[in-house]
Amino acid sequence: xxxxxxxxLGIKELQPGDIQTIFRxxxxxxxxxxxxxxxxxxxxxxxxxxxxFENSTRTRISFELAEKRLSADVVNFSASGSSVSKGxxxxxxxxxxLAMKVDMVVMRHSASGAxxxxxxHIDASIINAGDGINEHPTQALLDAFSMxxxxxxxxxxxxxxxxxxxxxRVALSNIFCLKKLGxxxxxxxPPTLIPKYIQDLGxxxxxxxxxxxxxxxxxxxxxxxxxxxxxxxxxxxxxxAMFYGINRQMLDxxxxxxxxxxxxxxxxxxxxxxxxxxxxxxxxxDQVENGxxxxxxxxxxxxxxxxxxx
Amino acid sequence: xxxxxxxxxTLLDHTQLNITLQRLAHQLIENHxxxxxxxxxxxxxxxxxxxxxxxxxxxxxxKQKHIDYGKLDITFYRDDIHQGNDIHVPKNTxxxxxxxxxxxVLIDDVLHTGRTIRSAMDALxxxxxxxxxELLVLIDRRFSRELPIQPDYIGHTVDTIITQKVKVYxxxxxxxxxxxLID
Numbered sequence: 001x002x003x004x005x006x007x008x009l010g011i012k013e014l015q016p017g018d019i020q021t022i023f024r025x026x027x028x029x030x031x032x033x034x035x036x037x038x039x040x041x042x043x044x045x046x047x048x049x050x051x052x053f054e055n056s057t058r059t060r061i062s063f064e065l066a067e068k069r070l071s072a073d074v075v076n077f078s079a080s081g082s083s084v085s086k087g088x089x090x091x092x093x094x095x096x097x098l099a100m101k102v103d104m105v106v107m108r109h110s111a112s113g114a115x116x117x118x119x120x121h122i123d124a125s126i127i128n129a130g131d132g133i134n135e136h137p138t139q140a141l142l143d144a145f146s147m148x149x150x151x152x153x154x155x156x157x158x159x160x161x162x163x164x165x166x167x168x169r170v171a172l173s174n175i176f177c178l179k180k181l182g183x184x185x186x187x188x189x190p191p192t193l194i195p196k197y198i199q200d201l202g203x204x205x206x207x208x209x210x211x212x213x214x215x216x217x218x219x220x221x222x223x224x225x226x227x228x229x230x231x232x233x234x235x236x237x238x239x240x241a242m243f244y245g246i247n248r249q250m251l252d253x254x255x256x257x258x259x260x261x262x263x264x265x266x267x268x269x270x271x272x273x274x275x276x277x278x279x280x281x282x283x284x285x286d287q288v289e290n291g292x293x294x295x296x297x298x299x300x301x302x303x304x305x306x307x308x309x310x
Numbered sequence: 311x312x313x314x315x316x317x318x319x320t321l322l323d324h325t326q327l328n329i330t331l332q333r334l335a336h337q338l339i340e341n342h343x344x345x346x347x348x349x350x351x352x353x354x355x356x357x358x359x360x361x362x363x364x365x366x367x368x369x370x371x372x373k374q375k376h377i378d379y380g381k382l383d384i385t386f387y388r389d390d391i392h393q394g395n396d397i398h399v400p401k402n403t404x405x406x407x408x409x410x411x412x413x414x415v416l417i418d419d420v421l422h423t424g425r426t427i428r429s430a431m432d433a434l435x436x437x438x439x440x441x442x443x444e445l446l447v448l449i450d451r452r453f454s455r456e457l458p459i460q461p462d463y464i465g466h467t468v469d470t471i472i473t474q475k476v477k478v479y480x481x482x483x484x485x486x487x488x489x490x491l492i493d
Contacts, residue, residue, distance in 0.1 A: 002397040021399055028383065028400040037436040040386035070386075300386075304397030 003301050007126040009115045010135035011176035019180060023145055025297035026290070033069065033293060043072040046303055049102045051094065052129070053079040053109045058264050058288060059129050059139070063106050066295035075102065090114065091121050098124055104303065107131075112169075125302045133167050133228060139263050140173030142294040144181060146287045147218050150259050155182035160212040163222035163244065163271050166193045167229065170263045171222055175201050188212035189244055192233040209244050213254055220261040221246055221272050241270050248275040259283055315492045318474065321449065322466055322489040330465045334446060335367035337463050338415060347441075348413045349378040353430050354385075354401035357418035359480040360448050364417060378412070380405035387429040403433075410438035415463075419478045421447040424459035449476050449489060 003018045011019075032040055048067045052060055060076075067074045077097065079085075084093060094105060104125045107115055112132030119126050130136040144154060151157050159178050165171045165187045178185045179202055186204040187194055188211075199205055206212045213219055224240065234240050246260070260272070260282040268274050277284060322330060342348040345368065352361025358381050365379040385400035416430055427445060434443065448465035454472065468476065470491065479488045 025399055028385075028402070031403060032386070035436065036438075040436075041432065042386040042388075042391060045392065301397055304391060 002304055006302070007115070007119050007128075008137050008298050008302060009119060009126065009128045011137045011140050011173045011180070012135065014137075014176075014180065016180045016182075019141065019144070019177065022141055022294065022297045022301060023148065025301060026141075026145055026293040029069075029296040029300075030290065030293040032296075033289075039069050039071060041071045042300060043067075043070040043303055046070075046104065047073040047075065047102045048104045048106060048299065049075045049077060049097045050129075051077045051097065051105055051107045053084070053107070053114075054130070056108055056129070058291070059108065059136075062288070062291040063127075063129060063138075063295050066292050066299060069292065070296055070299060072104075072299070075100075090118065094118060094122055098122060104299065127298060127302065130169055132169065133172075134169050135173045135176075136169040136263075137173050137177075138291070138295055138298060139170050140177040141298070142287055142291045143170075143174055143220060143261060143263065144177045145294055146261065146283055146290050147183075147259070148181075149286070149290070150283060151217060153181075154178065156184065157218070158184045158186070158216045160186045160188055160206075160216035160219045161222065162188045162209055162212060162219055162246070164193045164224050165189055165198065165222070166195050166233075167225040168222045170220075174220060175203055179203075186212055186215060190234055190240070209246065210250060210253075213246070213250065213258060216258060218259045218261060219246070220263070222263065223265060223267055224271055237267075237270050245269070245271055245273060246276050247273040248279070251276060251279075251281065257281060261287060263287065315475070318491040318493050320488065320490050321468060321476065324487045327487045327489060330448070331363055331367060334448075334463055334465055335364055335371060338364070338368055338446065339372055341444075342413065342415070344372060345374055345377045347411075348415060349380065349407060349409055349440075350415050350417060351380045351382050351405065351409075351434070353416060353418045353426065354381055354383040354403070356420075356478065358401075359482060360419045360478070361417035362482070363480075364446065378407045380407065382416075382430060382433055384426060384429040384433050387433045389425060389429065405437055408438055409434065409440045411441050414440040414443045415446055416443060417446045419447065420449045420451065420476045421445070421459075421461055422451045422454055422476075424455045424457035427459050428457050448478060451476060 004015050005013055050063055064074055106127045106129050108129040109131050112134035114131050115126050115128040128137055161171050161174055175185055186206055188206040188209050262284050350365050352358040369377055381404040383401045383403045385398045444462040446463035447461045450461055450464045450467045451470045452467055474493045477490050479486050481487050
C-alpha cells in the first residue's frame with residue numbers, strides 16, 4: 001500500500017483511494033497524539049525542510065509538530081530575512097537546502113503553481129502547504145477528515161463552502177477533495193467573489209447564504225482574503241458582514257443543526273460572528289487538532305517513496 | 311525469488327492446531343495463574359487472530375470474568391520504512407489499560423527474523439514500563455533470527471530456509487484452521 005503520487009502538490013492529482021489511505025493512516029496518528037508519549041520513531045532518518053515564502057502560523061506550526069511527532073529532523077526557512085531578498089531564484093534556494101541532505105520539502109508560496117514547477121526540477125518529495133490562489137491540499141484533507149469524523153463517510157453528504165471562493169486555495173482544494181469522496185458541494189457568497197464557470201467543477205452555486213445554510217449539513221466558512229484583492233469586490237466589510245456573515249440568529253432560524261467549520265484565521269464579525277465560531281456547532285478547533293494527524297499521515301506515506309529518487 | 315508459490319507441507323492441521331492452542335493457553339495459565347497482574351497483547355495484523363483465540367481460551371479455562379487484552383500495531387516503529395517502495399498502512403492499536411508494572415505477554419503468529427518483536431517492544435515501552443515482557447508464538451522459524459530474541463512459549467518449531475514462507479490460516483478470516491509451509 002502506498003499513495004499513487006510522489007508529491008502532494010494538489011488534491012486534483014489524488015485518487016479517491018489515496019484520500020482514504022491518508023484518512024486511515026491519520027486515524028492511527030490521531031490515536032498516537034492522545035497517548036502520554038505523543039511521538040513515534042518512524043522518520044528518525046528523515047530530514048524535512050519547511051520552506052515558507054508566505055506568512056503562516058497554523059499551517060507552519062502544524063507541519064512542524066507533525067514532523068517532530070514523527071521524529072524527523074526539521075529545518076525552517078522563511079523568505080523574509082533570507083537570500084531571497086538578495087535575488088536568489090526559487091530553484092537555487094531549494095537546491096541549496098537540499099544539498100544539505102534534506103529529504104522532503106514542505107513549501108508555501110504566493111505564486112500559484114510554484115510547487116509543480118519545483119517538482120519538475122528537484123528530486124525530493126514536495127508537499128504543497130498552499131500556493132497562491134490555487135491549492136492547499138493538507139487543509140482540504142483535514143477539513144474532509146473532520147467532516148468524516150462528525151458525519152461518517154462523506155458520500156452523498158451536502159457541504160456548503162461559503163465566502164471568498166475566488167481568492168481561496170482552500171475552496172478549490174476542498175471542492176476537489178469533497179467531490180472525489182462523493183459529497184455534494186455548493187459554493188455560496190457574493191457574485192463578485194465566485195469565479196465564473198465554477199459549475200464546471202460539478203458544484204452548485206448559490207448567492208443567498210441563508211439558502212445555502214438551509215441546504216447543507218456542514219458549512220465551511222472561508223476568510224475574506226483582503227490581501228489578495230487588488231480592486232474592491234464589495235463595498236465595505238460591514239456590508240459583507242450584514243449580507244454574507246454568519247450569525248446566531250441565522251443559524252437559529254434553520255430547522256436543523258448544521259456543523260460550522262472555518263480554516264482560520266478568522267475575521268471575527270466579518271464572515272463569521274463570535275457567537276457562531278465559539279458555539280457547540282463549531283468544530284474549528286477540532287480541525288486544528290486533526291491537522292497534525294493528517295500532516296503526519298501525508299509525510300509518513302510520502303516518505304516511503306524516497307528510495308525511488310536516485 | 312520464485313515466480314509461483316509452491317505448497318511444501320502442512321505443519322499443523324485443524325486438530326493439531328487446536329491441541330497446540332490448548333497447550334499454549336495452559337502453559338500461560340501455569341505461569342500467570344489468575345492473570346491479575348498480566349496483560350495479553352497481540353501484534354497486528356496476523357498476531358491478533360492468534361491472540362484472540364488464546365485470550366478466549368485463557369478466559370474460558372480460568373473462568374475469569376475479565377482479563378486485560380489489547381492489540382498493538384507496530385507500523386510506526388518498523389526499521390524498514392525506507393527499504394522497499396511499499397509503505398504500510400497501520401491497523402488499530404487498542405490498549406485500554408495501563409501496562410505500568412504489569413507482566414505483558416506479547417503474541418504473534420510466526421517468529422522469523424525477530425525484527426517485528428523488536429519493534430513491538432519499542433512500541434510497548436511508549437505505553438509504560440511493564441514489569442516483564444514474555445513472547446508467545448505459534449510458529450518459531452528457528453535459526454533464522456537476525457536479532458537476539460527468543461520466544462517463551464512456542465506452538466511449533468520449524469527449520470526453514472529464507473525463500474520459504476509459513477502461512478497461518480484462521481477460520482475467522484480464511485475459512486480454515488491450518489498452518490502450511492510454502493516456497
